[in-house]
Amino acid sequence: MDAAQFLTIFISAVFIYNVILSRFLGLCSFIAISKETRPALAMSLSVMFVTTMSSIITWLIYRFLLIPFNLTYLRTISFILVIATFVQFVEMVLRKISPPMYRFFGIYLPLITVNCAVLGVAVLNVDMFFVGSKAIAGSFYYSVFQGICVGLGYTLAMLLMSGIRERLDLCNVPKAVKEFPLAFIIASIMSLSFLGFNGFRF
Amino acid sequence: MEILIPVLTLGFLGVVFGVGLAIASKRLAVAVDPKLDKIHGLLPGSNCGACGGAGCFGFAESILSGKVKIDACRMASDQAKEKIAEVLGRQLIKGVKSVAVLHCNGGVKVKDRFLYQGIKDCVAANLVLGGQKECVWGCLGFDTCVKVCPFGALAMSKEGLAVVDFHKCKACNKCVQICPKKLFSLVPLAGKVYVACSSYDLGKDTRAACSVGCIACKLCEKACKFDAIHVIDNLAVIDYNKCTSCGECVKVCPMETIRIRE
Amino acid sequence: MKRYLQEFLKGIIKENPTFVLALGLCPTLAVSVTVINGIGMGLAATFVLLGSNVIISLIKNIIPDRIRIPCFIVVIATFVTINELVMKAYSPVLDRALGIYVPLIVVNCIVLGRAEAYAQKQSVLNSLFDGLGMGVGFTLALILISAIREFLGAGTILGHNLIKGFEPVFVLGMPSGALLLIGLLLGFFNVLKNRRA
Numbered sequence: 001m002d003a004a005q006f007l008t009i010f011i012s013a014v015f016i017y018n019v020i021l022s023r024f025l026g027l028c029s030f031i032a033i034s035k036e037t038r039p040a041l042a043m044s045l046s047v048m049f050v051t052t053m054s055s056i057i058t059w060l061i062y063r064f065l066l067i068p069f070n071l072t073y074l075r076t077i078s079f080i081l082v083i084a085t086f087v088q089f090v091e092m093v094l095r096k097i098s099p100p101m102y103r104f105f106g107i108y109l110p111l112i113t114v115n116c117a118v119l120g121v122a123v124l125n126v127d128m129f130f131v132g133s134k135a136i137a138g139s140f141y142y143s144v145f146q147g148i149c150v151g152l153g154y155t156l157a158m159l160l161m162s163g164i165r166e167r168l169d170l171c172n173v174p175k176a177v178k179e180f181p182l183a184f185i186i187a188s189i190m191s192l193s194f195l196g197f198n199g200f201r202f
Numbered sequence: 203m204e205i206l207i208p209v210l211t212l213g214f215l216g217v218v219f220g221v222g223l224a225i226a227s228k229r230l231a232v233a234v235d236p237k238l239d240k241i242h243g244l245l246p247g248s249n250c251g252a253c254g255g256a257g258c259f260g261f262a263e264s265i266l267s268g269k270v271k272i273d274a275c276r277m278a279s280d281q282a283k284e285k286i287a288e289v290l291g292r293q294l295i296k297g298v299k300s301v302a303v304l305h306c307n308g309g310v311k312v313k314d315r316f317l318y319q320g321i322k323d324c325v326a327a328n329l330v331l332g333g334q335k336e337c338v339w340g341c342l343g344f345d346t347c348v349k350v351c352p353f354g355a356l357a358m359s360k361e362g363l364a365v366v367d368f369h370k371c372k373a374c375n376k377c378v379q380i381c382p383k384k385l386f387s388l389v390p391l392a393g394k395v396y397v398a399c400s401s402y403d404l405g406k407d408t409r410a411a412c413s414v415g416c417i418a419c420k421l422c423e424k425a426c427k428f429d430a431i432h433v434i435d436n437l438a439v440i441d442y443n444k445c446t447s448c449g450e451c452v453k454v455c456p457m458e459t460i461r462i463r464e
Numbered sequence: 465m466k467r468y469l470q471e472f473l474k475g476i477i478k479e480n481p482t483f484v485l486a487l488g489l490c491p492t493l494a495v496s497v498t499v500i501n502g503i504g505m506g507l508a509a510t511f512v513l514l515g516s517n518v519i520i521s522l523i524k525n526i527i528p529d530r531i532r533i534p535c536f537i538v539v540i541a542t543f544v545t546i547n548e549l550v551m552k553a554y555s556p557v558l559d560r561a562l563g564i565y566v567p568l569i570v571v572n573c574i575v576l577g578r579a580e581a582y583a584q585k586q587s588v589l590n591s592l593f594d595g596l597g598m599g600v601g602f603t604l605a606l607i608l609i610s611a612i613r614e615f616l617g618a619g620t621i622l623g624h625n626l627i628k629g630f631e632p633v634f635v636l637g638m639p640s641g642a643l644l645l646i647g648l649l650l651g652f653f654n655v656l657k658n659r660r661a
Binding site: 021022026028031081085088110123124127183190 | 538568573647651
Binding site: 093095 | 207208211212215216219222223226227230231232259260321322323326
């Protein structure tokens, strides 16, 4: 297990290969929900929680169920089943222990099931930290950490975007580019600035 | 055999998840009070936040637990409120009806100290040295309050002031909260007289900035027979518990600061 | 027959999933670096759309309403897995180029969205043509975007250099260029829509 590898995972997941601005995962929810800061924060925190937990569960299933039985081609189905079940479970728990929080999240919680970022990070973990059918040393910890960092990257992009869009709301915007087109153009400028993180060296 | 293993594995996963979810949904079941749904159905569902609750659902919960008065909802009709009281087996206690009023009459009459080129929003403009007007207490004239009013009761006049439509105003308090100069206040519907100024500057300074500002001359205080108006900190203030809207102070005010609401 | 043709054409222009419904933008922007990748992804998504629409429309009466979303997802995931295996076997180059976006078709908003909004209510043949129309519309949108990106961003079309000495705009090949392009295209289609209204 390499300490430098953790740093690399953090820098690449949050900055260089930012999950939204570089890998385009979670773009639908990004554009739709980043209009105001409160929903954006709620969505990002729930996504971070789901990506971390699903990284753990999918890693365990891949390592102890799919590899021993030579069923690695079933990863898509089993991963998405895990994610759908887990999100449903979280919804139930949240509804029981904190109804105001449950209503705060509203419809965003079920929407995380189809968020590309969640399935994307699960598939990324498998691609990056398994060679052939064997897990590399420390791959479990790398996977969990990548889950957390992807959530952090998502949160960073969402908060930046919502801050900008809230201010833009007050300005005179041409009718044709209102809402979606303008959001994409802003995202492209953000992505360009994140490009500057390429070439980080320690 | 090659087909059996994946089928069994997926079947196993499916059964585990399905059973897990079924158990979880039983153990984590939430008991919903049927009255809650009924009350929520009777509310207008606009989620305007005027009641101070977390949307209409939060308000319904607060009513059920007895924490707030039913009358706190500004949007619901009187019939709806009666029906809600019936559902709860309670009596409806009526609150006093109020409206919002703008304590400023300056607008374009007040000159600009500097040319403001920024976001056309009062909160934003207020961050720049307290706004671009000579009078730092007065209305900045952008339409922040107009945009925040959920009932369309506010409009910007040509004089650069916010005008309240008293028929549409439901005293939801949103304009009071958002105005960075704190120019709005809720007055009782019966209170027809109001002081159209919020400047705590000395009389001569107020006069220099605005031709209709309060100069704290105290003529209104002397004219009032009901002890309802006093000059505190260089600004006339009306106590609506005592004011009878007789209009005497309006007649004696030399600056025409005290006005009668239509 | 005319009805089916209408369903098919609807997915291409009036309800184009990318430009009108703004669904499934994640893979659109990610794979549209070259036209070949765009066509590959479009065909894969069309296959999955077609298969899942038909099957879901066939079994719509058997699925209980409360668990319909997980059931849809399982059906879609099956087709995506079939697609993955076929791609890995017959076009490994394309599979490597598309990378993680091949399994991500399962959470593509278009596929689940059409299943939820259409296939679970309509007949099999209607769903078939709708799936086909949406898939073709998606592919055409992908071809448009990737053609612009490839031509202006790398100076080639389908791998062939068209103009000698053409200095490409590299940023279009990068993520920010993709976002910029989709923003401008959406704005352009909005102008057309507003003018028609």
